[in-house]
Amino acid sequence: MQDFKDKVAVVTGAASGIGRALAQRFAEAGMKVVLADVEVGALEAVSAELGAQGFETLAIPTDVSREAEVRNLADRTLDELGAVDILCNNAGVFTGGLAWQSPHQDYEWLIDVNVWGVVHGVRVFVPIMLGQGSEAHIVNTASMAGLTNGPFTAIYTMTKHAVVGYSEALYHDLTSSGANIGVSVLCPELVDTRIADARRNRPQDLAGFDFSSPERELAEESLRTLASSKGVDPTVLADRALEAIRDNRFYVLSDDGWRRSCETRLEDIRLARNPTLAIPSEVE
Numbered sequence: 001m002q003d004f005k006d007k008v009a010v011v012t013g014a015a016s017g018i019g020r021a022l023a024q025r026f027a028e029a030g031m032k033v034v035l036a037d038v039e040v041g042a043l044e045a046v047s048a049e050l051g052a053q054g055f056e057t058l059a060i061p062t063d064v065s066r067e068a069e070v071r072n073l074a075d076r077t078l079d080e081l082g083a084v085d086i087l088c089n090n091a092g093v094f095t096g097g098l099a100w101q102s103p104h105q106d107y108e109w110l111i112d113v114n115v116w117g118v119v120h121g122v123r124v125f126v127p128i129m130l131g132q133g134s135e136a137h138i139v140n141t142a143s144m145a146g147l148t149n150g151p152f153t154a155i156y157t158m159t160k161h162a163v164v165g166y167s168e169a170l171y172h173d174l175t176s177s178g179a180n181i182g183v184s185v186l187c188p189e190l191v192d193t194r195i196a197d198a199r200r201n202r203p204q205d206l207a208g209f210d211f212s213s214p215e216r217e218l219a220e221e222s223l224r225t226l227a228s229s230k231g232v233d234p235t236v237l238a239d240r241a242l243e244a245i246r247d248n249r250f251y252v253l254s255d256d257g258w259r260r261s262c263e264t265r266l267e268d269i270r271l272a273r274n275p276t277l278a279i280p281s282e283v284e
């Protein structure tokens with residue numbers, strides 16, 4: 001997609017971090033931006049901020065883990081803006097801990113948001129895009145953790161590998177159907193956002209919230225410290241995503257030590273050797 005002017009972009013997780021930066025960049029490129037997020041106060045603040053810069057936005061409170069809310073997001077987008085040209089399935093949450101100790105509710109929470117959130121976006125918006133017939137693009141936010149592996153983050157790693165695999169399969173489905181819809185999978189490295197404080201939006205009905213373990217604390221505290229001290233600015237990711245949409249490029253990867261960890265994993269697979277603990281120097 002080369003021309004963004006007056007097109008419509010829908011961004012989930014738009015009230016903070018990477019989603020907020022995506023919204024800013026899309027607006028600067030002349031698009032109308034639909035902001036979706038479960039954190040209503042922050043969503044309204046971002047909408048007001050973009051509005052004050054003279055940009056056209058539509059803020060729609062949405063919990064991406066609920067299909068009905070994603071359908072409402074699409075219905076309102078079409079009612080008020082008439083089309084959807086770009087969808088960023090970006091909302092995501094993080095927690096750490098040992099795989100066997102983590103409560104069922106942790107699994108539910110991360111799978112509901114990180115995996116079902118993307119699936120709902122695809123199931124609801126792809127038929128609309130196909131019906132429009134015009135060029136469209138979907139960006140699914142995974143992570144470099146979706147291409148690598150390491151300790152104390154089993155649930156997050158599982159969900160992000162799922163997003164990568166699902167996006168690859170989606171790419172093939174769309175290509176073999178002759179659809180005019182591009183797909184990119186955005187795999188950020190460490191980014192300076194509020195991801196380590198994802199619990200702020202954890203649903204009350206998913207108990208197990210009080211679970212604590214040294215591994216969980218270590219994973220969350222390390223992410224908090226490293227994201228704020230070594231994390232790149234979210235606008236870097238937004239720029240990368242925009243470029244990938246322009247070039248119709250699928251893999252949107254960081255170009256640092258994470259990339260080498262990814263290559264080590266691929267080499268492990270190629271040689272059928274056991275997983276190497278290839279922690280990028282950025283997080284040592």
Ligand SMILES: NC(=O)c1ccc[n+]([C@@H]2O[C@H](COP(=O)([O-])OP(=O)(O)OC[C@H]3O[C@@H](n4cnc5c(N)ncnc54)[C@H](O)[C@@H]3O)[C@@H](O)[C@H]2O)c1
Nearest residue numbers: 013016017018038039063064091092143190191193194195
């Ligand atoms: N920050 C990093 O280092 C990093 C690295 C790799 C991947 N990512 C991914 O980037 C994406 C954006 O995260 P971020 O780093 O900007 O974090 P963030 O916490 O700053 O922003 C995430 C946004 O998602 C929203 N959200 C949470 N649950 C939701 C739900 N059920 N429905 C709708 N919105 C919901 C939050 O309210 C928040 O506004 C996530 O998918 C995350 O996994 C982040």
